[in-house]
Amino acid sequence: MKVTLTVNGSHRELDVPPLMRLIDALRGPLGLTGTKEGCAEGECGACTVLLDGDPVCSCLVPVGQCAGRSVTTVEGLGSIDHLAPLQRMFVDHGGAQCGICTPGMLVAAEALLRRTPKPTEAEIREGLAGNLCRCTGYQRIVESVKAAAELRGDRGEGAA
Amino acid sequence: MQPSVGVSVPRVDGAAKVAGTALYVDDLPPLPGELHGVTVRSRVARGRLRGVTFDPAIDWSDVTIVRAEDVTPNVVALIVDDQPVLAADVIRHAYEPVVLLACADRAKLARAAAAVTLEVDPLPPILDPEAALSADAVVEGRSNLQKRYLITKGAADVGDEASLAAIEAALAGCEVVVRGRYTTTHQEQLYLEPQGLIARWDDHGVHVVGSIQCPYYVHKALTKGFDLPADRVHVTQAVTGGGFGGKEEYPSVLALHAALLARKSGRPVRMIYDRKEDLEATTKRHPAICDVATGCDRDGTLRVLAMRVVMDGGAYVTLTPVVLSRGALHAAGAYRWRDARIEALAAATNTPPNGAFRGFGAPQTIWAIERHLDAVARELGRDPLDLRRQNLLTIGDTTATGQKLAFSVAGLECLDKARADSGYDEKRRRGPVATGRVARGIGAATFLHGAGFTGSGERNLKGKAAVDLVAGGRLLIRTGSTDIGQGTETVFRQIVADAAGLPIGAVDYAPVCTTHVPDSGPTVASRTIMIVGSIVESAARKVAARVAAERDRAGGTFAEAGDRLIAAGEVTELVQYVSPDYVKWDDATYKGDAYPVFAWSCFIAEVDVDLDTFETTVVGFWSATDVGRAVNPVLCVGQIEGGALQALGWALTEEIVWKDGLIQNPRLTNYIIPTALDAPHMTTALIEEPFPFGPGGGAKGIGELPMDGGAPAVAAAIEHATGLSLGALPLSPERLLAASRRNAL
The missing domain is CATH 3.30.365.10 (Aldehyde oxidase/xanthine dehydrogenase, molybdopterin binding domain)
Known part of the structure; x- marks a missing residue:
C-alpha cells in the first residue's frame, strides 16, 4: 500500500504494508536509524517520535496511521553539524551516556519544551517519565533540559 | 596549554549520539546475502533431550540449521569449560540454547522457530543454592560447589578447620553480639540496547561486529571455538548501548552462535535479541x-x-x-x-x-x-x-x-x-x-x-595499550578498552592530551577492533581509567618525549618534529601495565x-x-x-x-x-x-x-x-x-x- 507522509519536513512516499510499525518504516525504507528500539512494547520510549507534534512510541504505531501526517525524529531536531540547542545541552551537561535512550529522550524533551518552555524539575521528570534511561540516573538529563530551556528563551522554540 | 584533565570537556561521541548518526550494531546496513539468526531454547529447567523435530509443514530448504553435533568443540571458553555452545542431550536451565536457525526472511524465521519441537524428559530442577550444595550434580561429574573462599584475620587465622570454632570463641568474648541474615535477588543489567552482533567469514577468517564490552573475550571464545589462529579472528565493537557487565562474557555465546550459522550458511548472519530473550537468557546479578x-x-x-x-x-x-x-x-x-x-x-x-x-x-x-x-x-x-x-x-x-x-x-x-x-x-x-x-x-x-x-590479577593480566604518533602532530590511542557509554574515549583523550602537552582535539581513538588494537584487558572491574588510563598516559609521555628530543635536536613545532620522526619510521609506544611494587597478594591464603x-x-x-x-x-x-x-x-x-x-x-x-x-x-x-x-x-x-x-x-x-x-x-x-x-x-x-x-x- 502507498503511504504518503511528511518526515522531518520532507514529503515522503512509501510502498509498504499498512500495518508495518512506524519504527520499521523509519529505520528501513526511510533510512532513519536514529530512532532506537529498546523493548518493542511501548515501555522504554527509546523509539519516541513526534506525530503531528505529539510524542508517540513508534513501535506501537502502524505506518498506515501516519498517512497525511507529520513525523519528526531525532534527525529532524538538528544535524550533527548543526545541533539544536537541546541536543548541544545533552552533550555538554552529561545527558547522553550510552546514547540509546537519547534520541527518544530528546524528542520527548522537545515536545515538553514546546508545551512548557520553562519547566520546573518536577515538570521535566513528568514530561520524560515515558522514556527509560539506565545510564544517567536522570539528573544530568534534567540539567540538560533545564539548560536548553534557558537557551531557547521564553518562546520555547528549538531552532535547529 | 589549558589542561584537559579536571575539565568537563563534552564527550567526543556526544554529537553523533544526539544527532542519531551513531551506528549501533542494528543500525549497520545489511550485508549482501545477510541472514537473520535466531535461537531455539529449552523452556524446561532440567531434563534429558530425547530429540528435536522439525515440522514438515515448513519448507526448510532456505533455513540454515545448526545443532550440537555441528559444534566441535562444543564449549564456551571461559574460566571453566563446562558450558556447551548448544545443549546436546542434557538440559540444565530453562533458556539453554538447543537449535540455531538462520533465514533471510524474518517472518519465515519466526514461523520456523515455532515449528521446532524439543522432546525433553523433565527432571526435578535444583533451584535453591543452599540445598544445591548437598543435591545431585547440576553438571554431571562436577561438584555443585562452584567455588569457595575463606578469609581469616586475627583470632580466626588458625587454619581452615579450626577457624569456625575460633571465630565463635572470639564472638563469645564480646560484650555485644548481633546476628542476622541478609539476602538479595537477581538483577538484570537492562542496558537499553539489547545484545546483538553480526558474523561473517571470508579469506581472512571470521569477523564479528557487535555490542561488546570486552572484544578480546569474544576473540578468545572464537579462537578456541573454531580452533583458529589468533590472526584469523577479527572482533570489532560497534557503538554499544550500555553494558554494566551484561556484555562482558555473554557476547561470547552470541558470537559463537552467529559465527556457526554464518559458517554453515556461507552468509553473513545478524543476531539481535529482542528484550524478552535478552531478559531471559543473558546473565544477571548473583542472588x-x-x-x-x-x-x-x-x-x-x-x-x-x-x-x-x-x-x-x-x-x-x-x-x-x-x-x-x-x-x-x-x-x-x-x-x-x-x-x-x-x-x-x-x-x-x-x-x-x-x-x-x-x-x-x-x-x-x-x-x-x-x-x-x-x-x-x-x-x-x-x-x-x-x-x-x-x-x-x-x-x-x-x-x-x-x-x-x-x-x-x-x-x-x-x-x-x-x-x-x-x-x-x-x-x-x-x-x-x-x-x-x-x-x-x-x-x-x-x-x-x-x-x-x-589481588595479583593486574600483574597476571599484563594489559597493554599503545599511543601512535600520526602526521600533523596528532596522537592515536590504540586500546581494547571500550566506551560503552561511560566515556572512556573522552577521558582517555584527556589523559593523553595532558601527558603529551597537546590539546584534546589532537588526540584520536582507534576503532576498537582486535586486529588493530592490543589487549588492554577487559573493560570491567573499575579498572579502565585507573589501570588502562595509566598505561595510555605512560605511552603518551614516551611518544611526547621522543618528539621533544627531536625538537631539541632540530627545532620546529611538535607537528614538524613529529612529521620528521614519522618520515624516518613508525613512531609508536606499546606499554604494558606494571603493578606498583607495594601490591602483594597471596592467592593461596587470600x-x-x-x-x-x-x-x-x-x-x-x-x-x-x-x-x-x-x-x-x-x-x-x-x-x-x-x-x-x-x-x-x-x-x-x-x-x-x-x-x-x-x-x-x-x-x-x-x-x-x-x-x-x-x-x-x-x-x-x-x-x-x-x-x-x-x-x-x-x-x-x-x-x-x-x-x-x-x-x-x-x-x-x-x-x-x-x-x-x-x-x-x-x-x-x-x-x-x-x-x-x-x-x-x-x-x-x-x-x-x-x-x-x-x-x-
Missing part, C-alpha cells in the same frame, strides 16, 4: 544469602566479624569465581575488625548462569554488612552513622585481608560531607515525620570499592593487598513510605565519593548517579520472578526499572584524595562503586520512617506489609 555475626564493645567499637556468603551461580560457572571473590573481599565493609572469618561459597543451580553486573559481588555483601551495622546500632542505641564513623577504616588500618591502607583513604570525609549536605543530623534528631498517611525517614550507608583486578586502592563513599537516602500501600518513594539523595581525581567531573558524576539509581531500582522494584526455573516477568512491562519520576533529585559531591599511581594526577576507579550503597541506604531510611527493618531485597510493599504484621504480633 546471595549472607549470614552475619558480629561482636563489639558496649561503646560501639567493632571487634569480631563472621560472615558466610552463599551465591547462586546458575547452571554454569562462567565468571562466578571472580564475582564471589569480589563479594568476599568486600564483606567486611569499610570497617576495622580485629578478628574476621569470611567464608564464601557459590552453588550451581538449574537457572541461567549468573554473571558480571556492576559491583560484581560487592553489592550483595555490602548490603549485608550495612544492614547489619544498622542492627548493631539499634542494639547499642546508637545513631547508625555515628557508629560507622567510629569504626571507619583510615590510613594505617588493616582490612580483613591484612591490607594496610597507606594512602587515598577518604571514607570519613565522604561521610561528613554527605551528612552535612543532607541535613542528616537534624532530620534524625527530629525523628520520622508522618504527614497524613506518609512517613518520611532518612538513612545512610558508608562503603568502599576496590578498583582494578583483585591475604595481602586485595586491590591497589579503594574508592570510598557515603550515600544518604530520604524516603517517603505510604503507610497504607507500603510504597516507598525516594525523595532525596545525597552522596559524597572519593574518586581520587575526577578527570572529567560531569562524566564522573554521571557514573555515580547512574549507578546509584540502578541500586535504588534493585532496592525497591527490580525483581526477577521465578516459577519452576522459568522467569515470569521477562518484559519491561513487569520488570520495573526506575523512571525519571521514580528517581530522586541527586546531590553528588566529589572528594579528591589522589591515588599516587593513578593517571591524570591520581584517578581511582569508580564505575562499580555506586551500585554498592544505594540499597542499604534506602533500607535504613525505611527503617527510620517506619521502624520496619528489612534484611531481604527488594523492599517491596509486600515485604513491608509482612514485616508490619510480624511487628504487630
Whole structure:
C-alpha cells in the first residue's frame, strides 16, 4: 500500500504494508536509524517520535496511521553539524551516556519544551517519565533540559 | 596549554549520539546475502533431550540449521569449560540454547522457530543454592560447589578447620553480639540496547561486529571455538548501548552462535535479541544469602566479624569465581575488625548462569554488612552513622585481608560531607515525620570499592595499550578498552592530551577492533581509567618525549618534529601495565593487598513510605565519593548517579520472578526499572584524595562503586520512617506489609 507522509519536513512516499510499525518504516525504507528500539512494547520510549507534534512510541504505531501526517525524529531536531540547542545541552551537561535512550529522550524533551518552555524539575521528570534511561540516573538529563530551556528563551522554540 | 584533565570537556561521541548518526550494531546496513539468526531454547529447567523435530509443514530448504553435533568443540571458553555452545542431550536451565536457525526472511524465521519441537524428559530442577550444595550434580561429574573462599584475620587465622570454632570463641568474648541474615535477588543489567552482533567469514577468517564490552573475550571464545589462529579472528565493537557487565562474557555465546550459522550458511548472519530473550537468557546479578555475626564493645567499637556468603551461580560457572571473590573481599565493609572469618561459597543451580553486573559481588555483601551495622546500632542505641564513623577504616588500618591502607583513604570525609549536605543530623534528631498517611525517614550507608583486578590479577593480566604518533602532530590511542557509554574515549583523550602537552582535539581513538588494537584487558572491574588510563598516559609521555628530543635536536613545532620522526619510521609506544611494587597478594591464603586502592563513599537516602500501600518513594539523595581525581567531573558524576539509581531500582522494584526455573516477568512491562519520576533529585559531591599511581594526577576507579550503597541506604531510611527493618531485597510493599504484621504480633 502507498503511504504518503511528511518526515522531518520532507514529503515522503512509501510502498509498504499498512500495518508495518512506524519504527520499521523509519529505520528501513526511510533510512532513519536514529530512532532506537529498546523493548518493542511501548515501555522504554527509546523509539519516541513526534506525530503531528505529539510524542508517540513508534513501535506501537502502524505506518498506515501516519498517512497525511507529520513525523519528526531525532534527525529532524538538528544535524550533527548543526545541533539544536537541546541536543548541544545533552552533550555538554552529561545527558547522553550510552546514547540509546537519547534520541527518544530528546524528542520527548522537545515536545515538553514546546508545551512548557520553562519547566520546573518536577515538570521535566513528568514530561520524560515515558522514556527509560539506565545510564544517567536522570539528573544530568534534567540539567540538560533545564539548560536548553534557558537557551531557547521564553518562546520555547528549538531552532535547529 | 589549558589542561584537559579536571575539565568537563563534552564527550567526543556526544554529537553523533544526539544527532542519531551513531551506528549501533542494528543500525549497520545489511550485508549482501545477510541472514537473520535466531535461537531455539529449552523452556524446561532440567531434563534429558530425547530429540528435536522439525515440522514438515515448513519448507526448510532456505533455513540454515545448526545443532550440537555441528559444534566441535562444543564449549564456551571461559574460566571453566563446562558450558556447551548448544545443549546436546542434557538440559540444565530453562533458556539453554538447543537449535540455531538462520533465514533471510524474518517472518519465515519466526514461523520456523515455532515449528521446532524439543522432546525433553523433565527432571526435578535444583533451584535453591543452599540445598544445591548437598543435591545431585547440576553438571554431571562436577561438584555443585562452584567455588569457595575463606578469609581469616586475627583470632580466626588458625587454619581452615579450626577457624569456625575460633571465630565463635572470639564472638563469645564480646560484650555485644548481633546476628542476622541478609539476602538479595537477581538483577538484570537492562542496558537499553539489547545484545546483538553480526558474523561473517571470508579469506581472512571470521569477523564479528557487535555490542561488546570486552572484544578480546569474544576473540578468545572464537579462537578456541573454531580452533583458529589468533590472526584469523577479527572482533570489532560497534557503538554499544550500555553494558554494566551484561556484555562482558555473554557476547561470547552470541558470537559463537552467529559465527556457526554464518559458517554453515556461507552468509553473513545478524543476531539481535529482542528484550524478552535478552531478559531471559543473558546473565544477571548473583542472588546471595549472607549470614552475619558480629561482636563489639558496649561503646560501639567493632571487634569480631563472621560472615558466610552463599551465591547462586546458575547452571554454569562462567565468571562466578571472580564475582564471589569480589563479594568476599568486600564483606567486611569499610570497617576495622580485629578478628574476621569470611567464608564464601557459590552453588550451581538449574537457572541461567549468573554473571558480571556492576559491583560484581560487592553489592550483595555490602548490603549485608550495612544492614547489619544498622542492627548493631539499634542494639547499642546508637545513631547508625555515628557508629560507622567510629569504626571507619583510615590510613594505617588493616582490612580483613591484612591490607594496610597507606594512602587515598577518604571514607570519613565522604561521610561528613554527605551528612552535612543532607541535613542528616537534624532530620534524625527530629525523628520520622508522618504527614497524613506518609512517613518520611532518612538513612545512610558508608562503603568502599576496590578498583582494578583483585589481588595479583593486574600483574597476571599484563594489559597493554599503545599511543601512535600520526602526521600533523596528532596522537592515536590504540586500546581494547571500550566506551560503552561511560566515556572512556573522552577521558582517555584527556589523559593523553595532558601527558603529551597537546590539546584534546589532537588526540584520536582507534576503532576498537582486535586486529588493530592490543589487549588492554577487559573493560570491567573499575579498572579502565585507573589501570588502562595509566598505561595510555605512560605511552603518551614516551611518544611526547621522543618528539621533544627531536625538537631539541632540530627545532620546529611538535607537528614538524613529529612529521620528521614519522618520515624516518613508525613512531609508536606499546606499554604494558606494571603493578606498583607495594601490591602483594597471596592467592593461596587470600591475604595481602586485595586491590591497589579503594574508592570510598557515603550515600544518604530520604524516603517517603505510604503507610497504607507500603510504597516507598525516594525523595532525596545525597552522596559524597572519593574518586581520587575526577578527570572529567560531569562524566564522573554521571557514573555515580547512574549507578546509584540502578541500586535504588534493585532496592525497591527490580525483581526477577521465578516459577519452576522459568522467569515470569521477562518484559519491561513487569520488570520495573526506575523512571525519571521514580528517581530522586541527586546531590553528588566529589572528594579528591589522589591515588599516587593513578593517571591524570591520581584517578581511582569508580564505575562499580555506586551500585554498592544505594540499597542499604534506602533500607535504613525505611527503617527510620517506619521502624520496619528489612534484611531481604527488594523492599517491596509486600515485604513491608509482612514485616508490619510480624511487628504487630
